[in-house]
Amino acid sequence: MKKLSFEIQISAPPEKVWSVLWDEISYRQWTTAFTEGSFYQGTLEEGSLVKFFDPNNNGMYSRVVKNIANTEMKFLHLGEIYDGIEVPQQWGEATEAYILDENEEGTQLIIKIQTPEEFKEFFEEKFPKALGIIKNLSENQF
Template structure:
C-alpha cells in the first residue's frame, strides 16, 4: 500500500467545505472528475456502509471508520460493485480520508488515500481535479 496525500487551501469555512463534500448535489458535481454521474448511497455514520456508484450501478462499497463532522471522515474500501452486485476484494487497509483544518484563510483540506499500485495512477490523475472542483464549489457557491 502506498499513501497518496493531496492538499488544497480553500477560502471557505470547514462547515462549507464539508457541505460541498457530502451534500448530494455538490457531491455529484465534484466527483464528476472521477466519473460523470457519480453518487453515493447510505449514511455517513461511523460503522455504516456506503456505496459509491456510477449511473450504471457500478462502483465500490466501503465502511465508515471515523466521522467527526466538519473535521474528519475515513472510509475503508471493502469491495467493488458490478451491476449492483457487491464483490469483496482483498485490499487490506485501503482507506480514503478527508481532514478539514480551519486556517486564517479558510480551510486546509487534506486527503489521504492508501492504495495499491493498481489504482495509484488513477488517483494521481483524477484526485487533484476532484479537489479543485471542491475548492471551486466552496468558494463560489452562496
C-alpha cells in the same frame, strides 16, 4: 499499498467545505472529476456501509470508520460493485480520509489515501481535478 496525499487551501470555513463534500448535489458535482454521474447510497454515520456508484451501477462499497463533522471523514474500502452486485476484495487497509484543517485563510483540505498499486495512477490523475472543483464550489456557492 501506496500512500497518497493531496491538499488544497480553500477560502471558506470548514462547515462550507464539509457541506460541499457530502451534500448529495455538490457531491455529484465534484465527483465528475472521477466519473460523470457518480453518487453514493447509504448514510455517512460511523460504522455504516456506504456504496459509491457510477451511472452504470458499478463502483465500490466501504465502511465509514470516522465521521467527525466538519473535521474528518474516513472510509475503509471493502470491495467493488459490478451491476449492483458486491464483490469483496482483499485490499487490506485501503482507506480514504478527508481532513479539514481550519486556518486564518479558511480551510486546508487534505486527502490521505492508502490504495493498492493498481489504483495509484487513477487517483494521481483525478484527485487534483476533484480538489479544484471542491475549491470552486466551496468558495463560490452561496
